Amino acid sequence: MKPHHWPLVALGVSAAAAIAFVVVVGAGSPAANMGVILGVPLVVTYLAHLASKRAPGKVLFEFRVDPRPSWYNDAVEVTGNGLEITANSGGGRMASSGPRKITYGFTDLLGISTRPAVAGEAPWITLTDGRGLPVPAGDVVVLRTTSGEQVLPVDEPQKFVSLVRSRVPGLAEVHSGAVVADSNEVGDAPPPVGERTTPVQGPAVSPSGPPLAVRWLVGAALALAGTVVLPVVALLATAGVPRIGLAAPVIAGVVWVLNRNVPRVWGRVAFLAVPVSVFWLLGKGGYAWIAVLVLCPVLGFLGGRMFRLGADLGRSVEVRVPLRDGGSLYVQRDRLVHKLNKSHEGGIHPRAMWLGDLTLVQPGTSPDLQAWPVPGGIKMPVGRSPMLRLVARPQQWILPVAQPGELAELIRSRQGSPARPEQMSVEEWRALQGWAVRRTTGTNRGNYTTSGIGWRLFAAAFTGSFALMFLTLGLWGGALVTVPLTLGLLADWWRVRNRMRLAEHHVLPPGSRDWGEVRPDHAPLPGWQPYR
Numbered sequence: 001m002k003p004h005h006w007p008l009v010a011l012g013v014s015a016a017a018a019i020a021f022v023v024v025v026g027a028g029s030p031a032a033n034m035g036v037i038l039g040v041p042l043v044v045t046y047l048a049h050l051a052s053k054r055a056p057g058k059v060l061f062e063f064r065v066d067p068r069p070s071w072y073n074d075a076v077e078v079t080g081n082g083l084e085i086t087a088n089s090g091g092g093r094m095a096s097s098g099p100r101k102i103t104y105g106f107t108d109l110l111g112i113s114t115r116p117a118v119a120g121e122a123p124w125i126t127l128t129d130g131r132g133l134p135v136p137a138g139d140v141v142v143l144r145t146t147s148g149e150q151v152l153p154v155d156e157p158q159k160f161v162s163l164v165r166s167r168v169p170g171l172a173e174v175h176s177g178a179v180v181a182d183s184n185e186v187g188d189a190p191p192p193v194g195e196r197t198t199p200v201q202g203p204a205v206s207p208s209g210p211p212l213a214v215r216w217l218v219g220a221a222l223a224l225a226g227t228v229v230l231p232v233v234a235l236l237a238t239a240g241v242p243r244i245g246l247a248a249p250v251i252a253g254v255v256w257v258l259n260r261n262v263p264r265v266w267g268r269v270a271f272l273a274v275p276v277s278v279f280w281l282l283g284k285g286g287y288a289w290i291a292v293l294v295l296c297p298v299l300g301f302l303g304g305r306m307f308r309l310g311a312d313l314g315r316s317v318e319v320r321v322p323l324r325d326g327g328s329l330y331v332q333r334d335r336l337v338h339k340l341n342k343s344h345e346g347g348i349h350p351r352a353m354w355l356g357d358l359t360l361v362q363p364g365t366s367p368d369l370q371a372w373p374v375p376g377g378i379k380m381p382v383g384r385s386p387m388l389r390l391v392a393r394p395q396q397w398i399l400p401v402a403q404p405g406e407l408a409e410l411i412r413s414r415q416g417s418p419a420r421p422e423q424m425s426v427e428e429w430r431a432l433q434g435w436a437v438r439r440t441t442g443t444n445r446g447n448y449t450t451s452g453i454g455w456r457l458f459a460a461a462f463t464g465s466f467a468l469m470f471l472t473l474g475l476w477g478g479a480l481v482t483v484p485l486t487l488g489l490l491a492d493w494w495r496v497r498n499r500m501r502l503a504e505h506h507v508l509p510p511g512s513r514d515w516g517e518v519r520p521d522h523a524p525l526p527g528w529q530p531y532r
Helices: 003-025 030-052 158-167 210-238 243-258 264-270 276-286 288-295 295-307 404-413 428-440 455-473 476-504
Strands: 059-062 073-080 081-086 100-107 110-117 140-147 148-152 319-322 327-331 335-338 351-354 360-364 372-375 378-382 385-393 393-397 441-444 447-450
Touching: 003 372, 059 158, 100 385, 110 158, 148 327, 210 243, 210 264, 210 276, 210 288, 210 295, 243 264, 243 276, 243 378, 243 455, 276 288, 276 455, 288 295, 327 404, 351 385, 351 393, 351 476, 360 404, 378 393, 385 404, 428 476, 455 476
Parallel strands: none
Antiparallel strands: 059 073, 073 081, 081 100, 110 140, 140 148, 319 327, 327 335, 335 351, 360 385, 372 378, 385 393, 441 447
């Protein structure tokens, strides 16, 4: 465990000990005893945290990163025999195949010095998943070893140099500049040149499904029945329910109108009016209707299912296409969004491309199971089945889908004018990606996982239900707390959503080369065969 974690652990342990002590002993002054028992271990542990970087034996120096996530543990230790470097995340997501470790014995060191970091210089280390960690601004340590030069962006470079020189007297000064090279912060790209392809006959494209008018008629009727009609009928049929209780299904109906082009969320929207309706039904004795309200999200879900991939889906309705690896592709009105499955470690936020920027939509297949690299160091299994190849330079996606021909027809039907690219510097891109990684990294049973930003909407629905109940009951104290909290959660979701969209369209740094072979008559991976 790294020293910057010690105060947090001490706080939790001390709090548990203090509570147990006060409960068991039953002291006359619990508040004073809790303060003493909580404070003493915390202060002692914090002093040990400060002393750890200056103690003899193993001395730890953490690498510079701002802000520092709670899971950060990249550091270099100065031991009795040499240096042990451990890099796992660089402040971003956890490495997908374990930490990268480098060890130098003191006999391997030839020189050491400090110098300012240079914009655009090569990454200082490459992780096990292929991502290179950029050199942050500020002074860095430069080691000259028997195997080459090593840059170390430690928190306290001068103290690190002094400590190493005290262990290895007579080390020479290093007088060399930074090496400026192409960044590989998103991992290793596929080879830029592929073999010429041999087209093959693909499966017949036979989009199925009812016409768009029928989809809307049936889907919207089911969704609105669950979102508005059932709650209104239940409330009106129960004696004693005030008319203001109908505000819940009315608000849910407005939310459905705002999300009418996103059928995949209709089931969740239909649940919005259920908690408030159940509250009034319980209070007024309408118990029989509570079981009926269980149908609300079911009807909303069934209405959304009318817009699965098929014929005549129009240009505005969002279509979710499940991928065989567990991920999803969302075909929206003007862009494509690819969400990887959640088996990867945290920080893999969705990636997107504008439909107007597409230069190639190519169904195809590959005879062998292969790994397609995704920016960020993740390798997605593809091959042995139909796939869809999408190119919007510099991006290139290979997606394992069950109906590549039908999906290609849907995407082509929505292509429009190219989007206007946003200008961004490399430093701005790094800050944006770091922000997106922190917003999409969560924990699950001690493991780091990819999380979404939609929890704000869930929390807003929860607090909003209480706000509506407080308002209808005239409990203004509760309303003064829950109404601003609900509005704040909605405003924060809107702010985060807009910036996250920007990050989704900039998974590659500015000025990136094409992600592999992008020519339509050449293979992006071995054995690729496009369909005629």
